[in-house]
Amino acid sequence: MxxxxxxxxxxxxxxxxxxxxVRTYRQVFAEMGIPWGNDDVVKMIGLxxxxxxRHFAREAAAHFEERYxxxxxxxxxxxxxxxxxxxxxxxxxxxxxxxxGIVTSKGKPGTLRTTAFTGLDRIMDVIVTAHDVTRHKPDPxxxxxxxxxxxxxxxxxxxxxxxxxxxxxxxNAGARTLGVTWGLGSRAELERLLPDGIIExxxxxxxxx
Numbered sequence: 001m002x003x004x005x006x007x008x009x010x011x012x013x014x015x016x017x018x019x020x021x022v023r024t025y026r027q028v029f030a031e032m033g034i035p036w037g038n039d040d041v042v043k044m045i046g047l048x049x050x051x052x053x054r055h056f057a058r059e060a061a062a063h064f065e066e067r068y069x070x071x072x073x074x075x076x077x078x079x080x081x082x083x084x085x086x087x088x089x090x091x092x093x094x095x096x097x098x099x100x101g102i103v104t105s106k107g108k109p110g111t112l113r114t115t116a117f118t119g120l121d122r123i124m125d126v127i128v129t130a131h132d133v134t135r136h137k138p139d140p141x142x143x144x145x146x147x148x149x150x151x152x153x154x155x156x157x158x159x160x161x162x163x164x165x166x167x168x169x170x171x172n173a174g175a176r177t178l179g180v181t182w183g184l185g186s187r188a189e190l191e192r193l194l195p196d197g198i199i200e201x202x203x204x205x206x207x208x209x
Contacts, residue, residue: 003209005099005152007126007143007175009161010106011045012183014086015114020079021045024071031067032057045184046137046165048105048130072110082118083182089202090123098209101126101146103159103169105137126150137165140173147173158196158208167193178208 011017022042029036034056044052049068053061090100102124104111108131115121128146135141147157159170162183167190170177179190179198190198197208 002156003098003158003176004156005101005125005147005150006093006158006160006205006209007101007103007146008159009046009163009166009183010102010104010111010114012162013160013166013180014082014102014120015080015118016083017076017080017114018045018184020072020075023075023079024068027071028064028067029056032060032064042184046105046163048136049107050130051136069107069109073113076110076113077117080114080117082120083202085202087119087123089205090120094123099125099150099152101128101150103128103137103142103146105130105142105165107131138168138172140169143169143173143175147175160199160205164189164193167195170195176208178205 008014011021025041026036049065050061053064057064093100100123106129108129111127111129115127126146126149128142130136133141133145143159147154154174157175158178159166159175160178160180162180163185167177167179177195179185179195181187181198181200187198199205
């Protein structure tokens, strides 16, 4: 078997949470009086919240993060859901004894709440969040930490994500990479990064195993 582990980004890949994320940023920007530029914000999604806060709020980054967490957790149950066929796909991989993991730039509280709400926590073998590492995507540390926990070599793994940060992270770690078309990054943007493949539905994943 070529692939022994499949690891996933969370937001925009497994979980349809981008509307919630953008809504939350809009609320924080309005509350803090920060001018809103949609493209400026969206292109940074995939980086840790604290980095985004430092970029837009400067010395008020801690307050930016606190307000974001407040609105995000308040509205999570209303605006968060799995993408279609996600659980079915994961269960099929599990039956084939493929190890599963999440590697995300989201912080631990938001990740654990999201995975518990969607049921992903019951099926994953490892979850690595922004709070579990010192360096973040596109640095390979988060993905390598997950693979070390699973005791699987990078070349035996597949990292699946929706943004340029995910493709670069997988490449930097020595893993094979797949881009998904239903999340943050456009197909053209993902293709420019030359991943090992791009999928338009979960059933396409089987062709890269």
